[in-house]
Amino acid sequence: MIPPVRDLHLTSPDWLPDFVAWDRVYPGDEQRMSLAVGLARENVRRDTGGPFGAAVFVSDSGRVIAAGVNSVTRLLNSVLHAEIMALMMAESRLETYALGAPGAPACELVTSCDPCAMCLGAALWGGVGRIVTGASKEDATALGFDEGPVFPASWAYLEERGIAVRRGVLRAEAVAVLEYYRDSGGPIYNA
Amino acid sequence: MIPPVRDLHLTSPDWLPDFVAWDRVYPGDEQRMSLAVGLARENVRRDTGGPFGAAVFVSDSGRVIAAGVNSVTRLLNSVLHAEIMALMMAESRLETYALGAPGAPACELVTSCDPCAMCLGAALWGGVGRIVTGASKEDATALGFDEGPVFPASWAYLEERGIAVRRGVLRAEAVAVLEYYRDSGGPIYNA
Numbered sequence: 001m002i003p004p005v006r007d008l009h010l011t012s013p014d015w016l017p018d019f020v021a022w023d024r025v026y027p028g029d030e031q032r033m034s035l036a037v038g039l040a041r042e043n044v045r046r047d048t049g050g051p052f053g054a055a056v057f058v059s060d061s062g063r064v065i066a067a068g069v070n071s072v073t074r075l076l077n078s079v080l081h082a083e084i085m086a087l088m089m090a091e092s093r094l095e096t097y098a099l100g101a102p103g104a105p106a107c108e109l110v111t112s113c114d115p116c117a118m119c120l121g122a123a124l125w126g127g128v129g130r131i132v133t134g135a136s137k138e139d140a141t142a143l144g145f146d147e148g149p150v151f152p153a154s155w156a157y158l159e160e161r162g163i164a165v166r167r168g169v170l171r172a173e174a175v176a177v178l179e180y181y182r183d184s185g186g187p188i189y190n191a
Numbered sequence: 192m193i194p195p196v197r198d199l200h201l202t203s204p205d206w207l208p209d210f211v212a213w214d215r216v217y218p219g220d221e222q223r224m225s226l227a228v229g230l231a232r233e234n235v236r237r238d239t240g241g242p243f244g245a246a247v248f249v250s251d252s253g254r255v256i257a258a259g260v261n262s263v264t265r266l267l268n269s270v271l272h273a274e275i276m277a278l279m280m281a282e283s284r285l286e287t288y289a290l291g292a293p294g295a296p297a298c299e300l301v302t303s304c305d306p307c308a309m310c311l312g313a314a315l316w317g318g319v320g321r322i323v324t325g326a327s328k329e330d331a332t333a334l335g336f337d338e339g340p341v342f343p344a345s346w347a348y349l350e351e352r353g354i355a356v357r358r359g360v361l362r363a364e365a366v367a368v369l370e371y372y373r374d375s376g377g378p379i380y381n382a
Contacts (some may be wrong), residue, residue, distance in 0.1 A: 006198065008283055009198065010198065055323050076319050077279055079316070098269065117308060118311075119312075121307055124337075125307075125309060126270075
């Protein structure tokens with residue numbers, strides 16, 4: 001019998017820590033999205049996963065807490081979308097399972113593409129106060145990716161719980177990364 | 192500056208590997224759910240997390256591939272619901288990001304409670320062919336847990352993609368674990 005697995009070791013790609021300017025201030029949505037889209041592009045260029053990047057920022061200061069890229073194929077783990085990686089890394093760094101806990105600074109998730117059903121739920125549980133997205137669900141679907149059961153009511157559910165949402169920031173740049181991935185022959189793992 | 196986190200080390204509770212009869216056959220839904228509910232109960236009794244357990248089985252043989260319990264508070268990680276742990280462990284053990292890939296045996300996710308929005312999406316991406324649940328979304332909500340944006344259309348979305356669903360197996364036993372957790376004063380982290 002194969003022994004049951006007990007431990008999972010989840011890593012960022014080797015290039016990621018040096019790709020992010022950890023001591024920089026990212027003042028606005030466009031600068032923050034530029035990092036998320038840059039992560040997505042680099043993930044394709046380095047052949048380390050799907051065309052998606054995300055980062056968690058402190059909303060007021062513009063400091064980046066954590067960054068993530070899609071790691072499904074690299075780590076053979078269907079859960080490891082870019083948003084999941086960024087949220088888990090942010091919680092690990094701040095040593096909390098609730099980023100928006102009372103007394104802690106409000107954080108936001110900036111992602112190069114509208115989150116799938118799993119990641120939309122994960123953003124809610126992670127406690128971010130704001131979500132900013134680049135490419136749309138339709139853009140991802142056009143490439144062949146499935147976003148799962150996300151409905152207008154799903155977004156409304158988050159907004160009713162105090163999460164601010166802005167979509168479509170640097171959309172053209174984000175879509176260009178999706179097309180770069182398609183043209184490079186990357187696998188569509190959620191078909 | 193706190194150095195950016197690069198690695199995450201995710202473990203099952205120490206008691207879990209010995210709790211599961213890895214070489215046993217679990218022939219039907221009730222036997223499989225009994226394991227999931229037992230995992231949930233033990234997680235409360237051992238004070239290692241929320242009142243939720245899940246396991247991935249090979250549908251035909253009834254062999255258990257992986258098991259998971261809610262690990263949000265233990266590992267300070269809001270993503271680590273029982274279903275997420277079970278799916279990630281199953282994929283790690285089988286070395287695949289698609290449990291239902293062509294040629295591989297069909298697998299199913301058996302969970303002590305209706306999955307939240309995140310876990311419902313994760314089940315879809317994990318590639319299981321069937322989902323079996325115990326307690327209902329309403330049961331979890333009555334305890335104070337939020338299940339997120341899950342709608343009848345969410346379940347329909349999965350069923351349209353070939354995922355079979357059976358809900359309410361051993362529901363009373365699963366609800367008893369929720370009540371056990373409430374009476375023991377466990378934290379409601381997704382309030």
